[in-house]
Amino acid sequence: MKLFPRLGAGWMLVAGVSFSCMGLLVKFGAHYFSSAELVFYRSIFGFMIIGASVIAEKRSLMTSYWYLHVIRSFSGLVSLWLFFYAISHLPLATAITLNYTSPLFLAVLLTFIAREKLNPFLFIALLVGFVGVMLILKPHVNDSQWFAALMGLLSGLGAGISYLVVRIMGQKGEPEWRVVFYFSALSTLVMAVIMFFPVGVVSPQPFSIAKQHIGILIGVGFAATIGQLTMTRAYRLGKTLLVANLAYATIVFSAVMGIVFFREWLSTSAWLGVVIVIVSGIMASWITNQRSME
Template sequence: MTDEPGLVEPEAHRGLTPNVRGALWMLASALGFTAMTTLIKFLGDDYPAALQTFYRQAAGFAVLLPVILRQGRAAFATTRPGILFFRSAAGTIAMILSFYAFQKMPLADANALSFTRTLWLVPLAAFVVREKVGPLRVAAAGVGFGGVLLMLRPGAGGDFALGVPALAMLAASFLFALTITGMKVMTRDHSPTVLLVWAMTLGLIFSLPGAFLTWRWPEPVDLALLCIMGVLGTVTQACYIKGMQVGDAAAMAPIDYIRLVFTALAGFVLFHEVPTVWTLSGAAVVVASTLLITWREHQLSKVRSRPAGA
């Protein structure tokens, strides 16, 4: 029996191909993400982003608590706690910023900007991990950031649409990309369980000051919704990881963009938000660029894994 936290596949999935099974997990992740961001926005008037982040981290820690109790000190075994502290601090700040953006922006706009984390990975891979970045990846990232400008710059009457919430989401995407880069470094000698336990434990600790400064006692119904929002965040992440694990990464990446459709529908039906042509056009450019980068990464990984002389 494995100690790695994960999801067990239903019996109905067993007869399906790996990519179909992975696609179902990715769809579940997209639905969970949409429900979570809808609750973030719905509760945003009464519960600030810092307080919502605390509930998100508390739910994740509660899910992992049985693993921590079972493994004891082994769940925290590490030789590089400094990087883990930095990743968790950056991840907590990123979560607060992204929650703030989801509260203040139309869901479709905020979700489209959240995908820029894939674009940030290109310069981070070059400067932090010292990976060789080819001209195709650089060009794709440049075009993708052009799509971001397309979403943000034009607005009603020719005004700039770039505001604090949009800047918050871009900053959150950069910080999330930074944590992903750090994870790539740490996975060389750390198990996924150790990384997840450190992230959730430190994330809960780092979210305490913000929760303390913005604290208010929730009504019973609000408390239930906040707990559901936190659990959805953990389940969404688990479904995403499972989908990527079961299916081919290059095939799974496009499915993740169904989140754009789900959040746009939720924003329209529940909050009467209508995406602008600039949002739709810019999002299309960002999606195309990130898909190209993902495909390129997949091709390079196949070349690296090919035996010498093959």
């Protein structure tokens, strides 16, 4: 990454491409693996990378915020699982957009849980954002896809909860790498248990992988890890607000990939809904960021 020190917030575009590729590979992998299996392999890859970094740099894993790590890890894991499920059953752009409602949910959580004052412009942004969601879901989503659509929307809620807890831990001085480590560790452990003791969400022969499908799993883990690293770098080097706005490029990249690889042409109303969600998300991020600076 030292080869491109001046990218700054532009690293978020690299992250967007990486996360879009992850979604694309998850959709391909859904033909051969359950969502739980895909989450496991995505998690263990990240765990090995961050774990190697912790060992190499002899970082301390001691923390005074175990309960916050558990909440963040659990909400993040559930969100990721539901997100992968939505990708498996919905057009790629639709699933990604529903997951990217997280800034809207974060704004709601900051108001009702963190007791921050509700800005009238934020209220408008929230209303507009969820109107966009409705345009995406109806009439574009058919009867057999409503459950997956609900799971996609709940993945956005889960991500919003995760961001809220990460925000709280950041204010307490907890380093980001430790948050990522415990999330990866818990996700890997929980999904490994589920795969060893199938409960109807995984195949009856866990860890049995055909050679021709290994590349998909490696690709999911690699793309997700690159996305996390470049996103972190973007927030560190670029302006927070610009980085948050560029994050929505993931939806655009995913829409293009959905059309190219799966011929997933969305209706006009669905495209309008996507645009509305992006605009309202940017508004919510901007207002939330302004409030945190007050």
